[in-house]
Amino acid sequence: MPEALKSKPRHMYSIKLKRSLYGLKQSGRMWYNRLSEYLIKKGFCHNQISPCLFIKRTESGFVIIAVYVDDLNIIGSPEEIRQAADYLKSEFEMKDLGTTKYCLGLQFEHTKGGIFIHQSNYIEKVLKRFHMNNAHPLSTPMVVRxxxxxxxxxxxxxxxxxxxxxxxxYLSAIGALMYLANNTRPDIAFSVNLLARYSSTPTKRHWNGVKHILRYLRGTSDMGLYFERHENAKATNLVGYSDAGYLSDPHKAISQSGYVFMYGGTAISWRSTKQTLVATSSNHAELIALYEAGRECVWLRSLIHYVCESCGLEPIEKSPTVIYEDNTACIA
Known part of the structure; x- marks a missing residue:
């Protein structure tokens, strides 16, 4: 601190920073601008569909850099990955951890046939945190209502x-369960969404519901998402499923929307949430759910087309994406 400022009361002076420091509200944006400016200079491209996905196509292949704050995952051929890492090391202080095995609480197991993504270690930590690591496991994520x-x-x-x-x-448990439901465990999405509604006024009944999910996780901690390797691009078409639960919340006459999208036979996007409108019939509720699924489908198709086009890969079929629906009136 300059000597001239030490003699003044603390509330009477301020210091202008020459660069952004860690923890400031603008630090994240300034870091992103700095990183993206450098990657674009090196030939990478990105767009508004997914601004944290940087792609570069070369004569020998392609390389993709997925950015989450200061955690970067690099995808491509070994040579392209090495070159991309060299680019980053020449400009930033970077620690190369090799093949991604653990990132943001997710575990990656690489096999010849594909990649298995799960959160078994995270589940074990959650169970110990809430003293449920020795609880009796259950086979369903919630009781029959x-x-x-x-x-x-x-x-x-x-x-x-x-x-x-x-x-x-209660709030800590809901937050931990939501992290699982949003990343690798779509099977608990509905029950977690249901219990999260009572975060401000939980009772013992709701806490028992949380413990029921934890018991279910104890018996299924090894479950996750397996992304199989496909030689044929046509085997990786996007498929969606949409459904609604009419008056699933009978206390407020509110229905539930749900959808899941599969790519290559594995779920890549899903949602289970309470509808904001009061549906007047079952097909009305289904239409609301299908609308939300359609919006997600448009974004997913745009993202997949962008990645395939930027990498020089065979894109998905130009024909419409099939979204399966079980309500006849909604289909008509």
Missing amino acids: SLDVNKDPFRPPTHNNEILGPEVP
């Missing part, structure tokens, strides 16, 4: 129910 709204284990709290205090880590 009663048709009687007064007996529904997930009904809203009443004046007779005691709201759990901060000593019960």
Whole structure:
């Protein structure tokens, strides 16, 4: 600190920074601008569809750099990966960890037939954190709900129910489960979404529902997503599935939307959420869900076409993507 400022009261002076420091609100954006400017100078391209995906096509192949803040995953042939790493090392301080085996809580197992992505280590940490590592495992992520709204284990709290205090880590558990549901475990997406609605007023019933999911995870900690290697590009077409649960929340007369998109036989995008509109019929609820699935489909198709075109790969078929729907009125 300059000597002239030490004699003044602390609230009467300020210091202008010459560069952004770690932790400032603008640091993330300035780092992204710095990195993208350098990669574009080296021949990489990106667009608004996925601004954190940088692609460079060369005579011998292609290289893709996926950016998450300061964590970078490089995809391509060994020679292209080495050159991209050299580019980055020449400009930034970088630690090369080799083949990606662990990133952002996700584990990657590479085999001759494909890549298996799971979060078994993360699940074990979550179970220990909430003292459920020795609990009896269960085969389903939630209990069967009663048709009687007064007996529904997930009904809203009443004046007779005691709201759990901060000593019960309900919000922490919901956050941990949401991270799993959003990354590698679509099978718990619905139950986590349902219990997250009571984050402000959880009761013992809802906490038991959280522990039920944790018991289910203990018995299925080795489950994940397996992306199989396909020699034929036609085997990797995009396929979608859409569904809705009419009045799945009978207490507020709200329905549930859900969809999943498969690429090469593996889920790449999914969602389970409460609808914001009151559906007047089952086909109305299905139309709302299908609309949300259609929006996601447009973005996924744009992303896949962009990656294939930038890498010089065979794109997916120009024909419309099939989204399967089980409601006749909605299909008509």
